[in-house]
Amino acid sequence: SSELTQDPAVSVALGQTVRITCQGDSLRSYYASWYQQKPGQAPVLVIYGKNNRPSGIPDRFSGSSSGNTASLTITGAQAEDEADYYCNSRDSSGNHPVFGGGTKLTVL
Amino acid sequence: EVQLVESGGGLIQPGGSLRLSCAASGFNVSSNYMSWVRQAPGKGLEWVSVIYSGGSTNYADSVKGRFTISRDNSKNTLHLQMNSLRAEDTAVYYCAREDPSGFGEFDYWGQGTLVTVSS
Numbered sequence: 001s002s003e004l005t006q007d008p009a010v011s012v013a014l015g016q017t018v019r020i021t022c023q024g025d026s027l028r029s030y031y032a033s034w035y036q037q038k039p040g041q042a043p044v045l046v047i048y049g050k051n052n053r054p055s056g057i058p059d060r061f062s063g064s065s066s067g068n069t070a071s072l073t074i075t076g077a078q079a080e081d082e083a084d085y086y087c088n089s090r091d092s093s094g095n096h097p098v099f100g101g102g103t104k105l106t107v108l
Numbered sequence: 109e110v111q112l113v114e115s116g117g118g119l120i121q122p123g124g125s126l127r128l129s130c131a132a133s134g135f136n137v138s139s140n141y142m143s144w145v146r147q148a149p150g151k152g153l154e155w156v157s158v159i160y161s162g163g164s165t166n167y168a169d170s171v172k173g174r175f176t177i178s179r180d181n182s183k184n185t186l187h188l189q190m191n192s193l194r195a196e197d198t199a200v201y202y203c204a205r206e207d208p209s210g211f212g213e214f215d216y217w218g219q220g221t222l223v224t225v226s227s
Contacts, residue, residue: 033213035153042202042220043153048213086153090212096166097143097212102152 004100011106012077020072020103022087030090032070037084082107110134117221130186130203138181141206146199193225
């Protein structure tokens with residue numbers, strides 16, 4: 001089992017706001033990063049650090065963190081946001097990276 | 109432009125060996141932390157191994173003692189030597205760069221290469 005826990009599936013109505021969460025003890029010490037993965041494609045970094053977006057990522061994607069929980073928020077979800085989302089941080093000892101189990105986002 | 113291109117995947121019998129390669133362009137592999145991340149069919153992402161800029165390495169417990177990560181600085185290429193392969197090693201293998209000025213995130217990924225371990 002992963003040291004980072006995500007809900008397996010979340011749904012959101014088109015144009016509404018959705019929050020995807022990631023829980024783990026290591027998140028009290030390390031930032032989470034978030035990746036979007038569409039079927040048959042490699043993951044794409046969407047949020048990193050405190051709340052940073054790589055070039056080309058729409059500003060409807062944002063990140064936050066509190067205690068042992070990191071969150072990815074999509075404000076005004078679009079059809080093209082339907083994908084799997086993975087959080088990533090360090091393991092509890094800080095020795096190596098670890099991924100959450102992933103959340104499948106459905107845009108209704 | 110940064111690009112990562114994996115190769116070397118294929119069908120291999122249990123107990124066999126395979127060597128994956130990841131050709132990098134647009135940056136120096138030797139100056140960065142480079143990882144292999146895998147994804148079993150229908151499953152999530154699993155970190156496999158990292159080689160740091162100083163040359164030290166680390167492995168997930170699931171592959172320790174069987175897999176070896178290395179790099180060829182002259183060819184700007186990352187490798188993963190996989191020995192004693194098992195059915196559970198079946199996955200798409202991605203190479204990924206850790207952002208050198210970030211917080212441990214993987215900012216660039218290859219397109220992946222599929223490894224199938226089956227008799």
